[in-house]
Amino acid sequence: MKNFIYITLTLLVGLGLVTGCEQEEAKKVVDLSGENSEAPMIENAATGSADLSMETSGDVFEVFNWTAADYGQAVAVGYVLKIDINSDFSTATNLMTTEELTASVTIKQINDAAILLGAVTGEEIDIYIRVVSQINGVDESAIASSDVVRTVTPYEVIIDYPAIYVPGAYQGWSPGAENGRLYSYDFDAVYEGIIRVIDAANPTGDVSFKVTPQADWSPTAWGGTLTAAGTGYTGDLDASGGDYSVAAGVYAFTVDTEGMTIEMTKVDDWGIIGDATPGGWDNDTDLIYNGQLKVWEITVDLVVGGLKIRANDEWVSDYGDDDADGTLNAGGANISVTEAGSYTLQFDLEGLTYTMTKNEE
Numbered sequence: 001m002k003n004f005i006y007i008t009l010t011l012l013v014g015l016g017l018v019t020g021c022e023q024e025e026a027k028k029v030v031d032l033s034g035e036n037s038e039a040p041m042i043e044n045a046a047t048g049s050a051d052l053s054m055e056t057s058g059d060v061f062e063v064f065n066w067t068a069a070d071y072g073q074a075v076a077v078g079y080v081l082k083i084d085i086n087s088d089f090s091t092a093t094n095l096m097t098t099e100e101l102t103a104s105v106t107i108k109q110i111n112d113a114a115i116l117l118g119a120v121t122g123e124e125i126d127i128y129i130r131v132v133s134q135i136n137g138v139d140e141s142a143i144a145s146s147d148v149v150r151t152v153t154p155y156e157v158i159i160d161y162p163a164i165y166v167p168g169a170y171q172g173w174s175p176g177a178e179n180g181r182l183y184s185y186d187f188d189a190v191y192e193g194i195i196r197v198i199d200a201a202n203p204t205g206d207v208s209f210k211v212t213p214q215a216d217w218s219p220t221a222w223g224g225t226l227t228a229a230g231t232g233y234t235g236d237l238d239a240s241g242g243d244y245s246v247a248a249g250v251y252a253f254t255v256d257t258e259g260m261t262i263e264m265t266k267v268d269d270w271g272i273i274g275d276a277t278p279g280g281w282d283n284d285t286d287l288i289y290n291g292q293l294k295v296w297e298i299t300v301d302l303v304v305g306g307l308k309i310r311a312n313d314e315w316v317s318d319y320g321d322d323d324a325d326g327t328l329n330a331g332g333a334n335i336s337v338t339e340a341g342s343y344t345l346q347f348d349l350e351g352l353t354y355t356m357t358k359n360e361e
Contacts, residue, residue, distance in 0.1 A: 037070060037071045039133065039143040039145055040066040040079065040143075041145050042065070042066045042131055042145050043065050045064060045129075045148040046150070047149065049124075050110075050151070052111050052153060052155055053155055054155050054156075054157070056107050057106070057108040060105070061105050061106055062104075062105055063104045064102065064103050064104075064105065064131065066079070067101070071141070076099075078097065078134050078136075079098055079099065079101070079131050079132065079134075080096070080131070081095040081097075081098075081105070082129065082130055082131070083114070083117070083129050085127055085128070089130070093113055093116060095109055095110075095113060110127065111157065113127075121155060121156040122155075124151060125153070126151050127150050127152055128147045128149055129147065130144050132145070159292070161187070161291075161292060164181070164211060164213050164257065165177075165180055165211070165212045166210070166211055167180055167210060168197065168207060168208055169201075169208050170196065170198055170209065175212045175214070180209075181292075182195075182253050182291060183292060190256050190257075192255075193252070193253055194252050194267060196269065196286065196288065196289075197246060197249060197250070198249065205248060206245050206247055208244065208245050210222060211255060213257060220239055222262075223243050224236050224241030224244065231266040232252075232263065232266050233246055234263050236262070250269040251266055252264070252266075268317065269286070269312050270296045271310065271313065272300075272308065272309055272345065274305060276303055276337040278301065284313045286298070287309075294350070295347060295348050295349075298344070300342070300345070301340075301343075302341065302343050304340055305334075305337055307337065308320050308332075308334060308335065317330075318331060319331075319352070320332030320334055321333060321335050326353055328352045337356075341358050341359070341361065342359040
């Protein structure tokens with residue numbers, strides 16, 4: 001069955017320039033069956049592989065040009081440049097919306113969109129780009145060009161998520177310190193992260209803290225009373241409240257600055273152990289959760305030897321690397337350190353991968 005859009009010239013009617021008898025004639029019928037419409041066509045776009053890098057992120061990836069869509073009538077047409085990593089465009093996102101027949105897209109836009117769609121940094125992937133025309137934003141009027149296919153390797157980026165802060169006795173009551181930040185991953189009012197709320201001077205005692213929306217004590221610092229709930233706590237954000245107090249531990253925080261609530265759930269405490277580490281095989285060296293990168297990490301001096309990553313200072317959940325390929329194996333072989341020095345180790349619990357990079361001296 002044919003699809004039609006009726007564009008009514010209501011402005012002329014409102015001005016009295018078209019009579020009631022003529023209103024029916026003042027409707028334009030746009031046939032979307034394809035018989036009388038012509039899709040836009042991307043012209044002379046590059047093909048093949050393209051280099052992406054942080055150093056060139058501001059450079060132009062491509063200036064896309066296309067022909068005008070033709071709906072058989074003189075109607076206002078808008079265009080959306082879309083990208084996907086799936087050829088059926090089932091998860092497509094928009095690169096740009098315009099009424100022009102051209103769009104300049106940067107390397108950063110391509111890289112960010114590819115990562116958002118699920119591309120893995122450092123791994124080659126095909127991306128699909130097309131332009132879709134619409135009349136007045138009406139979905140039923142959408143007709144798409146053929147696709148441009150490029151092969152890219154996305155580079156890693158650090159997303160600057162909005163942050164709030166959790167100063168407390170565990171980190172020297174320092175608002176804004178790197179140890180004690182929560183991030184809004186959806187750029188909304190909900191902030192999340194994992195914090196080791198343990199006072200080194202009193203590692204088994206209760207720990208006090210507050211929450212601040214700025215990297216300072218002024219103008220706002222929230223506190224109040226927390227209620228034990230399951231393996232954690234719940235409570236409200238109160239600008240006139242006293243210090244929060246909880247049992248020492250590692251907690252996943254969720255703070256809602258619109259709902260004015262705080263929730264904490266106890267989670268595993270990760271560290272490294274082994275004859276390559278400062279504590280040998282007797283004492284764990286704690287990792288700190290980096291909420292911006294969503295990894296556990298540490299910069300530490302290591303010696304030649306081996307190490308493992310384990311939870312809660314015990315041999316219940318531990319990981320090594322059987323193939324020395326950066327992928328962790330439960331109970332796997334020791335991770336080898338072949339040269340002494342300062343290293344930064346990052347552990348991705350979700351992906352069960354790690355990197356260990358020797359720092360320049």
